[in-house]
Amino acid sequence: MTTTHPKAxxxxxxxxxxxxxxxxxxxxxxxxxVAQAPLLVNLATGLVTLAALTALGTRHLRARRTRV
Incomplete structure (x- = not known):
């Protein structure tokens, strides 16, 4: 059985x-x-980080499913 991997x-x-x-x-x-910025700044940057990591995880799982 040959599996195909997506191109880099x-x-x-x-x-x-x-x-x-x-x-x-x-x-x-x-x-x-560290700078003790307002809570809104911490939440915004944290949510952006979380969203980007979620998108990376979703892309990884979808690519894994299409390889089979």
């Missing part, structure tokens, strides 16, 4: 953009926490 170039721009968003929003959340 398939949606790699979206994958890279999501990881960049995770990194930037994670650092922003860290800075906001």
């Amino acid at each position: 170039s398939d949606n790699s721009a979206a994958h890279t953009a999501l990881w960049a968003l995770v990194a930037v929003s994670g650092v922003a959340n860290l800075v906001a926490s």
